[in-house]
Amino acid sequence: MPKKTSFDVGEFYQHYPRLALIVTARSGEKENAMAAAWHSPISMDPPLFGVAVSHKRLTYQLILESGEFGVCFLGLEKAELIAQIGALKGQEFDKFETFNIARETPVRTSVPLLTDAYVSYECKVEAHYTLGDHEWFVGKIVATHMDEAILNPEGLLDLGRVKPALYLGADRYVTTAPGSQLFVDRGPIRKKFEGDTGGRQKKG
């Protein structure tokens, strides 16, 4: 493709779909939920997960105060709920009451967890960094909540059962196409190149 080079990166975060999730937090009697698409696993051992939270959000204050946050993954059929949570400010509304959000009981923290989630995490903050206009919170996952029927025998999400909500930007949501699934086995690739001189092997 002929590409354009730009130094003004624009709305770079709208150039690909990202998994939509709900980040939750509670401090004392105050609690909140926010929609987020900027997040990532960071480490396997210990299990660490990071989320970017704008400094303007009530959730930012609550995570700072409590040292805990919840992460809830929702299906596309819950896009309306994600949009509702994203529409209102936690400083002004109790979103749990306003939208009558069903919740589950956390076991290692006091964060709110959404019953509608297909997977949710309880996280304890291990570190946090001010990076530009967001805070990057790094949490250790101390408990997971999941209906195990959503995993296939290989331990992967069964896309026939769950349609994960992905956020494209500008209030657009999309999900995966199960029929598009490809298996590209790395085993034969490794064997081919490591077993003979097919690759440009570097000199020791």
Place this chain on the structure above:
Amino acid sequence: MPKKTSFDVGEFYQHYPRLALIVTARSGEKENAMAAAWHSPISMDPPLFGVAVSHKRLTYQLILESGEFGVCFLGLEKAELIAQIGALKGQEFDKFETFNIARETPVRTSVPLLTDAYVSYECKVEAHYTLGDHEWFVGKIVATHMDEAILNPEGLLDLGRVKPALYLGADRYVTTAPGSQLFVDRGPIRKKFEGDTGGRQKKG
């Protein structure tokens, strides 16, 4: 769904699809590309993007030495290339030569960029943190390379033109279903609750 609570989080990073991308780096004559699914935008202004890189990777060394990295987003039709890059170790193979990877010229850094990418970034490291078994590199996006025809008039990725590669884990790739796209406008939600007493508005 009836959920199981677990303190052993297992392969938590395989419980949802994540955008597959290729992270590149060069230091002097050495260069490498690695497949990655752990990454996130972090800040709009300045534009920051983070990637998790295992300490075992050659890419980790190259980014540390050079203070730069590239990020290349590929479509599902390039799943084979992503798997190839993910199959071999940069310490042992020159992946660019082995797989005959076409490249474009960077303008603000010296990182390799893949011609096959639908979008790619050049990043300069702003900060990095050792978090568990990975390094979290935070880069300022200093240039983007994109075929603008892949965006729709709203500036979002046109899923009719690009089928972004998402990684499910265990060598499985999937893409989005353009027909699943939903628009859930937050405007009317805000108006409804902010304009009347429909929501549980907090007392000032």
